[in-house]
Amino acid sequence: xxxxxxxxxxxxxxxxxxxxxxxxxxxxxxxxxxxxxxxxxxxxxxxxxxxxxxxxxxxxxxxxxxxxxxxxxxxxxxxxxxxxxxxxxxxxxxxxxxxxxxxxxxxxxxxxxxxxxxxxxxxxxxxxxxxxxxxxxxxxxxxxxxxxxxxxxxxxxxxxxxxxxxxxxxxxxxxxxxxxxxxxxxxxxx
Amino acid sequence: xxxxxxxxxxxxxxxxxxxxxxxxxxxxxxxxxxxxxxxxxxxxxxxxxxxxxxxxxxxxxxxxxxxxxxxxxxxxxxxxxxxxxxxxxxxxxxxxxxxxxxxxxxxxxxxxxxxxxxxxxxxxxxxxxxxxxxxxxxxxxxxxxxxxxxxxxxxxxxxxxxxxxxxxxxxxxxxxxxxxxxxxxxxxxxxxxxxxxxxxxxxxxxxxxxxxxxxxxxxx
Numbered sequence: 001x002x003x004x005x006x007x008x009x010x011x012x013x014x015x016x017x018x019x020x021x022x023x024x025x026x027x028x029x030x031x032x033x034x035x036x037x038x039x040x041x042x043x044x045x046x047x048x049x050x051x052x053x054x055x056x057x058x059x060x061x062x063x064x065x066x067x068x069x070x071x072x073x074x075x076x077x078x079x080x081x082x083x084x085x086x087x088x089x090x091x092x093x094x095x096x097x098x099x100x101x102x103x104x105x106x107x108x109x110x111x112x113x114x115x116x117x118x119x120x121x122x123x124x125x126x127x128x129x130x131x132x133x134x135x136x137x138x139x140x141x142x143x144x145x146x147x148x149x150x151x152x153x154x155x156x157x158x159x160x161x162x163x164x165x166x167x168x169x170x171x172x173x174x175x176x177x178x179x180x181x182x183x184x185x186x187x188x189x190x
Numbered sequence: 191x192x193x194x195x196x197x198x199x200x201x202x203x204x205x206x207x208x209x210x211x212x213x214x215x216x217x218x219x220x221x222x223x224x225x226x227x228x229x230x231x232x233x234x235x236x237x238x239x240x241x242x243x244x245x246x247x248x249x250x251x252x253x254x255x256x257x258x259x260x261x262x263x264x265x266x267x268x269x270x271x272x273x274x275x276x277x278x279x280x281x282x283x284x285x286x287x288x289x290x291x292x293x294x295x296x297x298x299x300x301x302x303x304x305x306x307x308x309x310x311x312x313x314x315x316x317x318x319x320x321x322x323x324x325x326x327x328x329x330x331x332x333x334x335x336x337x338x339x340x341x342x343x344x345x346x347x348x349x350x351x352x353x354x355x356x357x358x359x360x361x362x363x364x365x366x367x368x369x370x371x372x373x374x375x376x377x378x379x380x381x382x383x384x385x386x387x388x389x390x391x392x393x394x395x396x397x398x399x400x401x402x403x404x405x406x407x408x409x410x
Contacts, residue, residue: 006206009213017268020221026259027231028204030251031238048255056262062269132239150205151240157207172194176201183232186239190232 007071014062022059029072030055033079040083050086054079127189135185139178146171147178200226204233211380 007028013021033054038047058078065074136144145164149155157175161168196219202208203216219226373381 004206005210006203006208006213009210009217013217014269015271017270018221019263019268021217022263023227023256023260024217024220024230026256027227028234030255031235034251034255048252051251052255052258052262055259059259059263059269060266063271128239132236136240147240151237157202157205169194172202172207173198175205176198179201179233179236180197182236183229186232186236190235 004070008067011062011065011067011071014059015065022062025071025075026055029075032072033075036076036079037083040080040087046086050083051079053086054082057082124189128186131185131189132182135182136178139181143174143178143181146174147182150175196226197229200229201233204230204237211384214377214380 007025010021010025014025030051034044034047034051037051037054038044041047041050054075058075061078065071136147139147142164146160149160149163150157155163157168157171160171160175164171196216199208199212199216200219203213208216216226220230
């Protein structure tokens with residue numbers, strides 16, 4: 001079972017009239033959608049507005065979503081179209097390098113962001129980067145390996161269990177404890 | 191056996207590794223529990239931060255991000271599937287459906303055979319039971335005939351235990367504070383699947399039971 005199944009469960013709930021399930025989808029994808037929209041808008045504040053608009057469109061379009069593609073692919077497509085429409089309505093130039101929804105998941109917007117990063121953003125970026133790295137480095141080895149394999153290598157729990165020669169339950173527990181430790185350090189910044 | 195906390199299940203949920211049953215429970219919990227939502231948001235952000243730790247400044251959504259969306263859709267009617275769409279299907283299921291027919295036909299045939307064998311066994315078992323019960327009750331009646339009026343008066347004097355417990359139990363009793371939710375069709379299916387999985391270790395000489403779930407706990 002992957003994240004796809006989680007999304008499907010949430011989508012089914014929204015389609016059954018449960019609005020709060022959509023909140024969970026927003027919480028899950030808000031950072032990714034904002035980053036993606038940022039690639040087009042080159043303005044963090046405007047990106048927030050456009051990303052919000054994309055989520056609202058997605059909610060209103062969920063009645064027609066049948067799961068023929070993954071939810072995030074569908075959502076990213078909406079976000080890209082919303083950003084493009086916004087640029088067209090403002091008579092602004094499209095970005096030189098276009099991306100599609102399939103690539104969006106792996107997309108890295110670091111270069112584009114450097115162009116307009118404010119000193120405050122730079123400071124926060126450094127702080128978050130430093131805090132996360134310090135927290136990871138301070139973790140016991142088994143926790144550090146488990147969270148790294150999950151987040152950086154995108155390995156399933158089963159694959160991690162095989163790699164670390166331990167039960168899946170242990171992997172789940174290690175990843176959770178790693179996240180708790182990192183969150184504890186990160187919380188004052190949020 | 192170690193107890194798994196709801197936060198640990200939430201962490202697995204973020205990774206899509208919680209399992210169908212827990213996934214259902216976590217979704218219920220997230221619908222009402224603000225603390226769990228914050229944790230969910232933090233866990234998602236940590237993932238983003240680890241993967242893109244050089245560009246996290248733009249990925250931090252302000253707290254008003256979600257509330258802005260909530261306000262915008264507050265007046266919208268809840269989403270209802272358009273006609274003809276029974277439910278969302280997974281991509282794997284969509285692919286599998288194309289090659290389902292021969293398997294389905296074979297499956298129905300196998301299920302019908304199993305049902306026929308089960309029905310015959312059940313009938314045989316019942317008739318044996320009835321015979322032995324008749325024999326036993328006949329011998330009991332012969333030994334000590336029961337006065338029917340006496341029995342009915344005993345039965346009427348027995349009070350239902352459940353009512354008494356509900357009245358006398360303290361307010362902070364687990365059974366009163368625990369929250370339960372009536373299962374929908376999907377949850378009933380999940381519970382049946384759960385029982386079926388566990389039956390592989392049970393005796394194969396009995397008929398497979400079926401869960402008739404009245405409610406399930408949303409507490410962890």
